[in-house]
Amino acid sequence: MPLKVGRGAATPPFLVMDVIAAANARAAAQPAGAPGILRMEVGQPGLGAPQGAVDAAMRALQANAPMGYTEALGLPSLRARIARHYAEHYGASVPPARIAVTVGASGAFPLAFLAAFEAGDAIAMAAPFYPPYANILTALGMRPQILPCDAATRFQPTLAMLEALHPRPAGLIIASPCNPAGTMLAPEALAAIAAWCHAAGVRLISDEIYHGLTWGTVAESTAAALSPSAIVVNSFSKYWSMTGWRVGWLVLPEDLARPVERLAQNMFISAPHIAQVAAEAAMDCVAELEGRKAAYATSRALLLDGLPRAGIDRIAAADGAFYLWCDISALSNDSVAFTARLLAEAGIAATTGLDFDPGRGAHFMRLSYCGDAALIAEAPARIARFLGR
Known part of the structure; x- marks a missing residue:
């Protein structure tokens, strides 16, 4: 008799991880002296943790300080430092008691979903979206409710879309800046959505992982200052590298x-102790991190200037994050095949849009520009040659 397999076994892959594996294999097979692979597939800063974070971790290790479990919600000093960040950056009063340190944002999502929703609940989100939103919800027995968005809505949900939902979902996930499009909700739009969710009994989950990485077009605004019922997710992975x-x-x-x-006590016990020590120190490494942000801005400007001349001229407004969401429908209707050829023929690892929008993603690809700026600058010329320009 066959053994039962749980619903989680059917969780779709996070396709960017497959691209990473393919790019790693190609890089390993490259002959000496061959042009390097441009790693534009993953949202991972090319530089490691800021020096102050590394120094703090080294001091703790050299002192042979005990690195056991912390409280499930994290080191009190780190939670207090995060609370201070909200006061300084947003003018928002967030008591440390309402802050939970998690095993990355990836560990935060299942905690939030399980605390806020029940199996069978519908949770709305704009498409394109970060794939684990839908995949984690599905694995937990919840139902992603997709709101197709496009350039006309700047790839963000609108209040009109939400008001038209009948029945209302149990929750709404928003991201500003969003992955993959990099677009943001204007502060007044975020405030209106937060107010509507609170009044309608729809739990708002605001993914703010790319805060700090914005490019001057739209001001950052946190849902923590706009709604007493919202959940905010953030991480040290992006701005803090x-x-x-x-x-x-x-x-x-x-x-x-x-x-x-x-x-958290039952699922994770706590985030890694040494990583929490480093994260607290990283929050004071402003000068170094702003220097890295300036390098991303340079890469962004080079790509926005060079890609249209190379043949990729339909790009979402990149207000923040470190991605470009590129409409390649004039070049291909199969972004999986297109990105595979781009890797094989041009040495550029990019992510298929199907990772972020199963319905329309065959016409899109995502390029990340948080790697080495000197290498990223090569991308337009390589793409132009690939497209025969």
């Missing part, structure tokens, strides 16, 4: 702080 350290956080409404703590 600490992807592998696996530290993120949640800002929770009062009614979910203890439920999330209970879940």
Whole structure:
């Protein structure tokens, strides 16, 4: 008799991870002296943790300080430092008791979803979207409710879309800046959506992981300052360049702080102790991190100037994050094949749009520009040659 397989076994892949594997294999097979692979497939800063974070971790290790479990919601000093960040950056008062340090943003999402929703609940999100939103929800027995968005809505949901939903979903996930398009909600639009969600009994989850990486067009605004019922997700992976350290956080409404703590105690115990020490120090490395941001801005400007001349001229407004969401429908209706050829023939690793929009993603690809700026600058010329320009 066959053994039962759980619903989680059917979770779709996160396709960018397959692209990473293919790019790694191609790089390993490259002959000496061959042009390098341009790693534009993954949202991982090319530089590691800021020096102050590394120094703090080294001091703790050299002192042979105990690195056991922390409290499930994180080191009190780190939670207090995150609370200070909200006061300084947004003018928002967020008590440390409402902050939960998590195993990256990836660990934050299942905690938030399990605390806020039940199996069978519908949770709305704009498409294109970060794939694990839908995949984690599905694995937990919840239902992603997709709101198709496009350039006309700047790839963000609108209040009109939400008001038209009948029945109303249990929750709404927003991201500003968003992955993959990099677009943002204007502060007034975010405030209106937050107010509507609170009044309608729709739990708002605001993914703010790319805050700090914005390019001057739209001001950052946090849902933590706009709604008493919203959940905010953030991480040290992007602005703070600490992807592998696996530290993120949640800002929770009062009614979910203890439920999330209970879940964290049982699911993760705590985020890694040494990583929390480093993360707290990273929050004071402003000068170094702003220097890295300036390098991303240079890469962004080079790509926005060079890609249209290379033949890719339909690009979403890149207000923030470090991605370009490129409409390649004039070049291909199969972005999986297109990006595979781009890697094989031009040495550029890019991500198929199907990762972010199963319905329309065959006409899109995502390019990341957070790697080495000198290498990223080569991309337009390589693409032009690939397209025969």
